[in-house]
Amino acid sequence: MSVDVSPILSPQRHLFDVPEEIAYFNTANLAPHLHAVRAAGNAALDRRGRPWTITAQDWFTDVEQLRALFGQLVGADAEGVALIPATSYGFAVAANNIALTEGERILVVAEEYPSGVYTWRKAARRTGAEIHTVTRASGQTWTQAILAALDERVAVVSVPNVHWTDGALIDLPAIAARTHELGARLVIDASQSLGALPLDVRALRPDFVISVGYKWLLGPFGRGYLWMAEEHRHGDPLEENWIVRADSEDFARLVDYRDEYQPGARRFDMGQRTTFELTPMALAALRQLVDWQVPRIAAALDAVTGQIAERAAGLGLTTVPPEQRGPHMLGIRLPEQTRARVEAALAKANCFAAVRGGSLRVSPHLHTTAADVDRLFAALAAAV
Numbered sequence: 579m580s581v582d583v584s585p586i587l588s589p590q591r592h593l594f595d596v597p598e599e600i601a602y603f604n605t606a607n608l609a610p611h612l613h614a615v616r617a618a619g620n621a622a623l624d625r626r627g628r629p630w631t632i633t634a635q636d637w638f639t640d641v642e643q644l645r646a647l648f649g650q651l652v653g654a655d656a657e658g659v660a661l662i663p664a665t666s667y668g669f670a671v672a673a674n675n676i677a678l679t680e681g682e683r684i685l686v687v688a689e690e691y692p693s694g695v696y697t698w699r700k701a702a703r704r705t706g707a708e709i710h711t712v713t714r715a716s717g718q719t720w721t722q723a724i725l726a727a728l729d730e731r732v733a734v735v736s737v738p739n740v741h742w743t744d745g746a747l748i749d750l751p752a753i754a755a756r757t758h759e760l761g762a763r764l765v766i767d768a769s770q771s772l773g774a775l776p777l778d779v780r781a782l783r784p785d786f787v788i789s790v791g792y793k794w795l796l797g798p799f800g801r802g803y804l805w806m807a808e809e810h811r812h813g814d815p816l817e818e819n820w821i822v823r824a825d826s827e828d829f830a831r832l833v834d835y836r837d838e839y840q841p842g843a844r845r846f847d848m849g850q851r852t853t854f855e856l857t858p859m860a861l862a863a864l865r866q867l868v869d870w871q872v873p874r875i876a877a878a879l880d881a882v883t884g885q886i887a888e889r890a891a892g893l894g895l896t897t898v899p900p901e902q903r904g905p906h907m908l909g910i911r912l913p914e915q916t917r918a919r920v921e922a923a924l925a926k927a928n929c930f931a932a933v934r935g936g937s938l939r940v941s942p943h944l945h946t947t948a949a950d951v952d953r954l955f956a957a958l959a960a961a962v
């Protein structure tokens with residue numbers, strides 16, 4: 579299937595709540611608000627303050643739209659989507675619903691984000707399984723290192739699409755193919771890629787995909803997402819909340835307790851998943867992403883990060899080579915003695931990026947302009 583990625587989106591600064599004097603390169607930490615998201619939040623607060631305007635149906639309609647939109651972003655329908663508060667919740671659902679036995683391996687990459695690692699450690703303690711942490715030999719890509727570590731001992735492969743510290747890419751189709759061959763489970767933390775990098779569960783056939791909503795999905799804090807394969811949808815939720823039970827729409831009969839759940843992955847929704855204040859914000863964000871189209875976002879951000887990599891090279895700084903990184907963020911290696919100076923220079927210039935490990939992680943979005951990039955490099959040139 580060919581994807582039309584032209585024309586590349588030009589900067590969409592006017593749609594974001596980012597003042598002219600701020601150069602923000604830290605979407606990988608916390609995305610700024612779209613004006614539409616903020617307006618949806620304000621309207622939602624107004625509505626929440628007038629509960630007499632909220633109907634019984636309203637407890638379900640926005641949430642179902644959100645489920646469908648998230649489904650669209652991962653190439654699926656609404657049925658596999660559960661609404662969760664944080665990635666740790668998604669990992670806990672996955673870990674509780676994957677059978678592990680003593681000696682089996684749970685594969686994670688070195689320096690992976692802690693939420694998943696702590697959950698897998700707990701699962702390993704409970705079951706006698708072992709964590710196997712993949713490290714890279716010099717010159718090796720993550721994909722090569724993971725493939726080399728994949729053997730019949732591995733029961734779970736828990737990977738991101740890009741490494742959160744520097745945007746280094748993991749070739750998910752290659753990893754998924756080998757994982758399936760081994761009969762292992764594939765869990766993807768897409769928090770640092772979904773919304774900026776296409777992901778299609780029909781092609782990858784993962785078991786679980788987990789994502790925060792407040793980074794590349796441009797949504798509010800407190801709304802995350804979990805997609806799961808059909809075979810897991812009859813599994814065990816972490817908690818038993820009333821709204822995910824059959825016929826919960828009938829408020830007059832909630833105490834006719836029901837053993838059956840709502841269909842699909844809905845049983846895994848967090849308690850109070852309706853989040854009247856947050857759901858409209860998340861909806862506004864996902865609508866905008868679907869409207870822009872993720873391949874076009876990726877192409878536009880690739881142009882920005884490509885330019886940044888080139889200018890970094892001009893200052894003698896190295897970055898992950900383009901074919902080994904995601905299009906939307908990149909790590910600029912900083913010599914140790916320059917890190918504190920770089921942080922101070924960026925702060926002074928109203929320029930926001932993140933030092934993660936030995937890298938300056940630069941994560942733009944469609945609000946990024948040429949003037950922002952100039953500001954970043956004026957600060958870097960003065961500090962390195």
Ligand SMILES: Cc1ncc(COP(=O)(O)O)c(C=O)c1O
Pocket residue numbers: 606607663664665666691693738742767769770790802
């Ligand atoms: C890969 C990855 N997963 C998860 C998170 C955070 O998840 P949560 O806020 O749900 O704990 C981050 C935050 O940086 C991340 O980079």
